[in-house]
Amino acid sequence: MIHKLTLQDHATQPHTVRGAGQDVGRSCILVSIGGKNIMLDCGMHMGYNDDRRFPDFSYITQNGRLTEFLDCVIISHFHLDHCGALPFMSEMVGYDGPIYMTHPTKAICPILLEDFRKITVDKKGETNFFTSQMIKDCMKKVVPLNLHQTVQVDDELEIKAYYAGHVLGAAMVHIKVGSESVVYTGDYNMTPDRHLGAAWIDKCRPDLLISESTYATTIRDSKRCRERDFLKKVHESIERGGKVLIPVFALGRAQELCILLETFWERMNLKAPIYFSTGLTEKANHYYKLFITWTNQKIRKTFVQRNMFEFKHIKAFDRSYADNPGPMVVFATPGMLHAGQSLQIFKKWAGNEKNMVIMPGYCVQGTIGHKILNGQRKLEMEGRSTLDVKLQVEYMSFSAHADAKGIMQLIRMAEPRNMLLVHGEAVKMEFLKGKIEQEFSIDCHMPANGETVAVTTNPSVPVDISLNLLKREMALGGPLPDPKKPRTMHGTLIMKENSLKLVSSEQALKELGLNEHQLRFTCRVQLQDPHSDSDTLHRIYTHLKSVLKGYTIQHLPDGTVMVESIVIKVSSCAEDANTKVLLLSWSYQDEDLGSFLSTLLKKGLPSGLC
């Protein structure tokens, strides 16, 4: 029911995700990152009317309050499948921590929640549901976010919102704790439309990218083509004198289509009326007018002359207009023709073949919208009456989700190290997963509901380096560090009170109050050499001299040869005068040279030496 995702670093911190795994409907993801627990979205399932519609919050904490477990809640946008369970969670289950969402989401979300509450409580008569007051209380806990503003939730946890373009105010969030980070996309759209821009994120290289995958197997045709078709169909129908019904949901696509038709009417000088069924919409349009900065380039740039959401041609709809003669276009809710005004109008107009219905989005099985899209021409209505569907039925997908190509594009933009797909159908996600793994060679996960995924991160550990040491190393090497060539340096790593320090060994000794110990290796090498000890020594000296060029080699009067700081002595073996025993001694620092010398001398001396 709730699904879990765990992001693991070396310290194996679980990172949980709950909610909308391989399912479109209810998003709720729990992420544990660097010891912080964050809830991403708190959605509900529209298909259920019982407990199943909300996520099972008891799964998170077996007992105890959510506030103790969760550090914050982030809501990506105002659709109910992303924020519908919010008052339930915060007021009825109990959560007092901060809830983050963008300004438009904060404005529009309560309207939708209230509407939803009205339908469930007032119409269906359910009890044990959140009240208006609870919605208000819940909204008081909301902290608004601005785009690209980094908000410090606490000392370690910071979040930053990016534009997602799905609906007004939709945002992607970048969550960062220390060096670990997660990006959650919510729903997003990579192709700009008539009222919103395209999603954008900078190259933030998160450890994990959690992306929706509603259209994992779709590559949509050019948007313009669809728009043109849509306008052409509407225009033709109007010219014939027909009526066009467009069932929509109150927010989101409806506004895009309104703008599309409005500008088309303006450009073409058309006179036929366009109606929009009232209610929610007017309030929503009001917010669209206010949050101009969240819309696309055209609207942002022209709003000084005229706000695009102040429609000239689109008027409020009244029930009686449906019977008016002549052409008209009506936007009516709800979008799947399952109830309400859109269904009423549909019944009235279905009999005339001049009329048209355009379905702009997804229809759930069982709804009239689904039936007519599958070509059913005779519908059974309640009370055993049948309805002949003579009007034209068109399907125009204007859904604002990223298609497969868009998802890939976002991955390319953000360059994540791991990928996680949610909010989609398992079969389609499987396909996309394959693509991602092949294309970017990164790990891709697709957890089922309630499943926990652990993602291993490879965090970088910051270490302080002492300036003296750095300068000393600089003096040895060139003037500039070359990023292409890593350089080794000697130093001592001190781990002390959660901080790491790299200092020179002398300083380390001093700091820790330790004495320096010398470590010397000694080694005996047997050598067959008929000469006297001193001659052998001299032979060794000349041999080394010829082999090791560029090293200081000394023949000391006390019968030793010094190569740098390595001492070589010769003594004869007690049993056999021809067998000479060489004594090599070197300190730990000269290990490389010392072992080289020992192997060299083990091979014996070349015969040609004098």
Place this chain on the structure above:
Amino acid sequence: MAAHLKKRVYEEFSRVVQITHEEAPAKKLRLSKPSKSAALHIDLCKATNSTDALQYLLHFARKPVEVESVEGVVRILLEHYYKETDNSVRLKIASLLGLLSKTQGFSPDCIVDDAINTLNNEKSHQVLAQLLDTLLVIGTQLPESPTVRLRLIQMACKHLSDTYFGVRNKCLKLLGCLGTVDAPLTKDNEGAGTSLGDVRDVQTIISDYFGDQDPRVRTAALKAMLQLHERGMKIHEIIYDQACRLLTDDYEQVRSAAVQMVWVLSQLYPESIVPIPSSNEEIRLVDDAFGKISHMVSDGSWMVRVQAAKTLGSMLQVSPHFLEQTLDKKLMSDLRRKRTAHERAKELFTSGEFSSGRKWADDAPKEKLDRNTVYLIASGACGAFVHGLEDEMFEVRIAAVDALSKLARSSPSFAEKCLDFLVDMFNDEIEEVRLQSIHVLREISTHITLREDQLDTVLAVLEDSSRDIREALHELICYTNVSTKECVQLALLELLKNLNKYPTDRNSVWKCLKFLGSRHPTLVLPLVPELLSTHPYFDTPEPDMDDPAYIAVLVLVFNAAKSCPTMPALFSDHTFRHYAYLRDSLSHLVPPLRLPGNGLDLVDSRCSSGSVESAQLFLQQSLNRVSTIQNLEAPGAQELLNFTIRDLQRLGELQMELAGAADFCATYLRCQLLLMKALQEKLWNMAVPLCLKQNVTATAAAQQILEETYKLEFLYGGLESRQVATIHHVRLQAKALQLVLTARTRQGLDPLISSCEKFLQDIESFQRLFLAELPHLQDSFVDTLLELMPRLSSCKPVEMVKILQTTLRQSGLLQLRLPEQIHRATATIIEPTGESDNPLRFTTGLVVALDIDATLEHVQDPQNTVKVQVLYPDGQSHVIHPKPGDFRKPAPDRHRLITQVYLSHTAWTEPSQIEVRLLLAYSSSSTTSLSAPKLGWSDSVDGLQSPEAAVEGTIPFSKPVKVYIMPKPARR
């Protein structure tokens, strides 16, 4: 402030006025500016702290320095530089050095040593960067000196390893601007292990910094490399890989520069072969680059996207296979068949594993695909234009449309393919983009034939409420080929619908049908009975001749009939009558037709009157004939001129191509005629008081000649310097005439002296302006005057007038040589038409907006020259300057002015007409400034300003249109 005052005082002291001797003419006056160096030195010495010094320097930088004192100033600055401890002052001095070395005429090689010296001793990074900048300026000023250049490059190489990014930036810039390919450089880098004196060339040095840690330095390195390319150096092919790597840089400016770099290399080595990573195939470099740049069209930064989209348009060598993928967002597969737009819609649904989102439930997963055939992103070029065309930023969309047009022009098959996408763009939300895509479609329309469904989409835009869009579309239809008769019918229907909805489009629609008819005669033929609604048995009612829609149909039919001789047989009687009428009233739309049978031979006499060549010949002959004028007696000469002028005028009317030239000649000859008449007057022999009346006509003639010369000079385009000299010559003659007349009529010497001086100045400026043309002006009025110049400038006014009078009368007509191309600027006011009987009513004291729509032909720079004049019945006139945005440019040499003028007036008792006309403003200074060389940094040209005061004026160049207006008194 005190310092400032002192400086003023100092300046006044140092003003040198050359006092001329008494006998020398007092006109020559030379001003010498105070020496800058002295002033600066004093200022800098006075400065007690660095802030003061900086203030002085800033103040100093505002004024230009003349060439002679530059070196002195530089010395003072350098001297101060060594003493100065403050970084900001040193920085300013360094920048001033650069600025000074740019002074025209100053050769900065003398300060190279000093500059390099300062560079070696400088510690501050900012100042170092500025000094390098100065060196760059010096280097660019001395392009001829390889030793200096080499030294500078060595300096740059030395400082490349600086830790401050600014210094590295400037070094790279310097290398880019000055680096040479022929001389390999020795990079002597002390300290580093690589300092074995390895010989490396500029490109390697620069490309090393492609991997710098600072993005600004990376960008600078790329820019430097591009600069090398611009200077004509061949960039090595190895750079390609490095540049490609930078395409994935984190910073947008690096990516943007990298796109350019990759593009440059793709143009240099299009045919090289590069391997595809992760497979063992190889492709051409240009294709590889094309794929990579296509990739950038979906970049995160819109600047890069614009850059990439623009660049794609110029990669014409790319293989068609790759090119076509840019329009195909879907997956590549070898088995994919070529699709037409008709099939496209269906194929989109059925072909693939991905749903299109246009049909319900088509994304139900089908069979599992072979992984190897399916790419989402790595397929590079795939769908680049599809992405570009639906980008969020309209800048990217426009760039993509432009690129499409460029590529389509070079590849017909691609043109065919991109058609659907361009048509889709007709629906863009930004008008600019819509307009651009219509224009582009027009440009490539030679390659394509529109099918019915495409035409349908195109024509849907005819209902657009924007006039620009509609007219662009009309233009497009003019050039479009269609395939079937249904298409022609469809186009006609839509155009008539358009005409009905927007009656103002009348002319444009007719013109469009003219071309449609003449392009598709065979397609129109089967439609004729239907179009003319004729019937084999019954007579149909005669249509209304004034109906614009009917005229539109007739225009289509007649133009088709021109190349389809069988068509007239289908006409009914009234059609012939209408033809005759339209041929006369709309001769530019209705072609001459050879109509058969019953004596109704309507072949027009006008079209048979010979070709352009013969007209040209006639024009030349007329001019030659005029040149014989010297040999004729006065009355004969005048008559000849009169006839020639008449001939030329008629010729201009008949032959549109030569209208400009003929008019030009006629106007010129008219000037000559006037001059001749004025000089032939008997008045010259009479005493002054007796000939006052004749004097008036001569004065008027002189005035008229002056006006005509301005018309000649500014109304005609395509004049060469030779003709301008001739025109100025006539003007000079007219001025001489004026001077003589003044001398005769006016009393008093003072005004005469000044006008004499002015005249002398005129001669001088003439000489200065047309020095090159003087050899052609042998034995002319000016020639004689210039010979007499020493005498003229010293003699008394009265004597001068006498000389002028005789030279004027002796001077003959200057032969006019016709330029190759000459066009008369014309303007036609399309709206208001002046036909309305309904007065425009408005309340007194308020304004009413009058829409003006006019076409301007052959007007250069209309934004500055074209004005609208409104003339009220009471003689009041207003001149209105239209906004620059009101001018559109639909075609070369043609502009369209669509603007609104605001009218207002006090109350009238009844409606009356006002006149609206267009004026062409001119200013004689505009020609002088064109011929005078542009002076550089120094703004001390005010001393050189031509003594001839700029004459400004306006020439009406359109027929006035009357508008009926009625200001009502305000109601109380």
